[in-house]
Amino acid sequence: MKQPLAVAGYILGGALAGAALLHFASGPSAPDADDAPKKEAAEPTEADGALHVDAAKIGLQLATLPATTISAGQQGYARAIDLSPLAAIGAEITAAQAAVAASGAEAARLNDLAAQDGNASRREAQAASAQAASDKARLTLACQRVALEFGAGLARLGCNAIPGLAREAAAGQRAVIRIDMPAGPPPAGAMVEVGEGAQMKRLRVLGPAVGGDAQLQTAGVLAIADGTASVGRVLPARMGAAAGQAGVLVPRAALVRSDGALFVYRARGKDGFERIALTGAVAGDAGWAVPVGALHVGDRIVVEGAGTLLGLEHAAPAGGDD
Structure with a gap:
């Protein structure tokens, strides 16, 4: 009984040894297609001032700009x-300017005396300097009121121009x-x-x-x-532009807004896109009429996916080697 069992054991052991030899002889198995490293999509690059991307991969659609005639502006x-508040601000500015001149001169005089021969105490000089600083703060606030109450446009005239403007307005000029x-x-x-x-x-x-x-x-x-x-x-x-001025018609779908201005993306070369600012554009029912200049008839612009390009442009690295 023991002899047949021994023979069976020898046969089983030989089979296992043969399988092991075949496994090691075959070498490492090839990776499956799913395990193979995948090639990542190329990131957008900025070269020669243009954004280079695969238009088909990110779903861009382009259209050719047609000609139009700009016959009416905005x-x-x-x-x-009402400039009554401006008159009050102008009077405040004039009074503050006079106070600044007087207190500044007094502070300078007392500081000189205190430094030279002690005819003025250091406390008097410091009090005069504090008064001069207070008067300057009043003048600054009066000037800032122009922008706060009327707008930055009027403030661009400068603080010194406000009292004169108020007088001219009161005189009907x-x-x-x-x-x-x-x-x-x-x-x-x-x-x-x-x-x-x-x-x-x-x-x-x-x-x-x-x-x-x-x-x-x-x-x-x-x-x-x-x-x-x-x-x-x-x-x-x-x-707006003068009647009959030549222009191009930009679809509304092509517009992107950035930093308070309107832009479109124009195709450049094989895969480049450059952002073009719209100047002198006039809004209409069919789109925006733009005078010929930065854009020309026949230019190809992005009409779908311009927002994607803007996001890629803002996210693109500034440049340089890693």
């Missing part, structure tokens, strides 16, 4: 604002006009036509006004007009 309205455009505030320096007929005036925009219009929810701008203007009276305002 339409809005304007009204003169100047008026401050607030201009609101539904399509967006005109930039500083832009020319806007206000009024109609013989009363029409061309005004240069100073900058932003304080607050927004309660009805249109627009951000207004300020300009200065010569002569008188009835406070609260609404006048038509127009801004």
Whole structure:
């Protein structure tokens, strides 16, 4: 009985040894397709001022810019604002400037005396310096009230110009006009036509006004007009390119907003995209009419996925070797 069991044991042991030899002889098995390392998509790169990406991979769609004629600019309205508070601010500025001059001179005199021969005590000199600093703070606050109560546009005239502007307004020689455009505030320096007929005036925009219009929810701008203007009276305002100016029509879907300005992405080369700012653009029902300049008829721009490009551009590294 023991002999057949021994023979069976020898046979089983031989089979196991053979299997082990076959395993080691075959070498390491090849990795499965799922285990193979995957090639990652190339990250966007910025070269020669353009953003280089695979347009198909991120789902960009492009369109060719058609020609258009810019026949009308932005339409809005304007009204003169009440300058009674500005007169009070102007008087405060004048008084503060006089106080600063007087206290500054007194502080300088007492400090010189205290340093030279002791004819003035150090305490008197310090008190005079403190008064001079207090007067300067009052003047700074008076100047800041212009921006806080009227807007940064009027503050750009400078603190020294405010008392004179208030006097001219009281004499009927100047008026401050607030201009609101539904399509967006005109930039500083832009020319806007206000009024109609013989009363029409061309005004240069100073900058932003304080607050927004309660009805249109627009951000207004300020300009200065010569002569008188009835406070609260609404006048038509127009801004834009001259009639018949050549332009291109940009679809609304192509627009992206960054840092308070409008941009589009234009295709450049095989896989490059550059961000182009829109200047002098006029909003319309079919899109934005842009004067020919930075953009031209036939340019290919991104009409779907521009927001993705903006995000990639902001996330792209500044450059340099790792």
